[in-house]
Amino acid sequence: MARWTSSIDDILKIRLVARQIPLDGIARIVLLDDTVVEGVIREVNVGNSGGYGGWQYYGECQIETKKKKLRTVDYLDVRSASNAWSKETAAEYEQLGLLVDLQRS
Structure with a gap:
C-alpha cells in the first residue's frame, strides 16, 4: 500500500507521476x-x-514485469516514468503472454 501524505511537495509529486504513468500498456519507471x-x-x-482526520493523499500503480512478477510502485518512490510502448515491446510482451497487442489486431 502506498504511503499517505499531507505534504504539499509530496502531493505535487503524486500529481506529476500520475500524469507520467500511462493508464494502460507498458510503462518504464525509474525509482x-x-x-x-x-x-x-x-x-x-x-x-x-x-x-x-485531515486531507491526505496517496498514489501507486501495479506493474507486471517480463518475469510475470507483480510489483507495486509507490509514486513517492518514483524519479521518472514514461510510456514504453512500441511495436517491438508490444510484440515482446505479447509473446510472453502478458498482453494482446490490439494495434496489430
Missing part, C-alpha cells in the same frame, strides 16, 4: 534509487482520505 521497473500496467490507484 529514486535508480532501479528501473518496466512492465504492463495492471492497476493504478490515486486517492485521498476525503478529509477524514
Whole structure:
C-alpha cells in the first residue's frame, strides 16, 4: 500500500507521476534509487482520505514485469516514468503472454 501524505511537495509529486504513468500498456519507471521497473500496467490507484482526520493523499500503480512478477510502485518512490510502448515491446510482451497487442489486431 502506498504511503499517505499531507505534504504539499509530496502531493505535487503524486500529481506529476500520475500524469507520467500511462493508464494502460507498458510503462518504464525509474525509482529514486535508480532501479528501473518496466512492465504492463495492471492497476493504478490515486486517492485521498476525503478529509477524514485531515486531507491526505496517496498514489501507486501495479506493474507486471517480463518475469510475470507483480510489483507495486509507490509514486513517492518514483524519479521518472514514461510510456514504453512500441511495436517491438508490444510484440515482446505479447509473446510472453502478458498482453494482446490490439494495434496489430
